[in-house]
Amino acid sequence: QLVANEVKRMRAEEGNKQKILRHIKELAEKLYKNENPYPTVTMHTVQKPTEGCHLRLHQKPFPRLDEGTVQWIIDQATAKLQTAPPAVKAEKKCMVPSGPPIAAIMERNGNALANSARRLEVVRNCISYVFENKMLEAKKLFPAVLRAMKGRAARHCLTQELNLHVQQNRAVLDHQQFDFIIRMMNCCLQDCTAMDEHGIAAALLPLVTAFCRKLSPGITQFAYSCVQEHV
Numbered sequence: 001q002l003v004a005n006e007v008k009r010m011r012a013e014e015g016n017k018q019k020i021l022r023h024i025k026e027l028a029e030k031l032y033k034n035e036n037p038y039p040t041v042t043m044h045t046v047q048k049p050t051e052g053c054h055l056r057l058h059q060k061p062f063p064r065l066d067e068g069t070v071q072w073i074i075d076q077a078t079a080k081l082q083t084a085p086p087a088v089k090a091e092k093k094c095m096v097p098s099g100p101p102i103a104a105i106m107e108r109n110g111n112a113l114a115n116s117a118r119r120l121e122v123v124r125n126c127i128s129y130v131f132e133n134k135m136l137e138a139k140k141l142f143p144a145v146l147r148a149m150k151g152r153a154a155r156h157c158l159t160q161e162l163n164l165h166v167q168q169n170r171a172v173l174d175h176q177q178f179d180f181i182i183r184m185m186n187c188c189l190q191d192c193t194a195m196d197e198h199g200i201a202a203a204l205l206p207l208v209t210a211f212c213r214k215l216s217p218g219i220t221q222f223a224y225s226c227v228q229e230h231v
Contacts, residue, residue, distance in 0.1 A: 002027075004099030119148040120157045127161045130180045131170055138180060149187045155196065158188050159203035162211070171210045178213040182226045189230040201230075 013019040126145045129138035148154035162181070165171070173181060185204060192200050208224040215221050 001096050004097045007099065116151065116153055119144075119151060119154050123148055123154050123157045124161055127158070127165070127184075130177050131165055133174075133177070135176055135180075142180070142183075145184065146187045149184070149191050152196065152200070155188045155191065155200045156203075158184060159200060159207065162207050163203070166207060166210045171212060173211060173213050175213060178211070178221075178223075181211055182223060185223065185227050186230075189227060192230075 009023070013023060122141055122144050126138050126141040129135070129141065145154075149158070185208065189201060189204065204227075208227055209222060211223040212220045
């Protein structure tokens with residue numbers, strides 16, 4: 001519905017913070033009501049008596065219950081249940097027009113509004129985990145990083161982050177770190193287009209001659225030996 005009906009309104013609000021905030025609050029209320037259609041009901045839990053409590057000397061006698069009061073409480077609860085809305089909300093279906101082309105809601109530089117920043121954050125975090133030897137965390141993020149490499153911004157981010165670690169003299173890696181970095185580089189080069197040849201691929205060239213691992217005393221393997229098959 002936002003895409004279909006609100007684009008003109010959103011454009012008109014550009015630059016006016018108060019209008020934008022009012023609009024966001026309205027949206028927030030709609031979303032909240034959609035997720036929480038009924039007010040929450042507080043449940044009273046009755047605690048179980050502890051073991052051996054019946055052996056205590058200072059046991060108080062259970063008070064006598066008033067039959068009329070108990071019946072009144074039951075009647076009140078029954079009346080509430082009868083007027084309560086149905087447990088499952090009836091789904092209202094409606095047709096939403098397709099609205100303007102999706103390009104109208106993209107940023108001027110062509111990136112989707114929210115996803116790009118999140119992907120770059122994932123790439124940065126994963127590389128940090130690799131260099132900090134937090135391999136379990138790196139493993140969890142790895143599939144997301146490989147997916148992110150389809151975007152040019154994420155590929156550029158990879159080269160920048162790796163370059164920072166080279167400058168900090170962290171180019172000699174252990175076997176597991178080397179494996180992670182090589183897989184990232186391979187994925188990055190695999191998704192490169194002709195446009196990236198003088199950008200991403202060129203930025204990776206000095207990096208693949210810097211990152212290495214020691215195979216045995218006097219024998220060092222550099223990253224380029226594992227990524228040199230790419231066009």
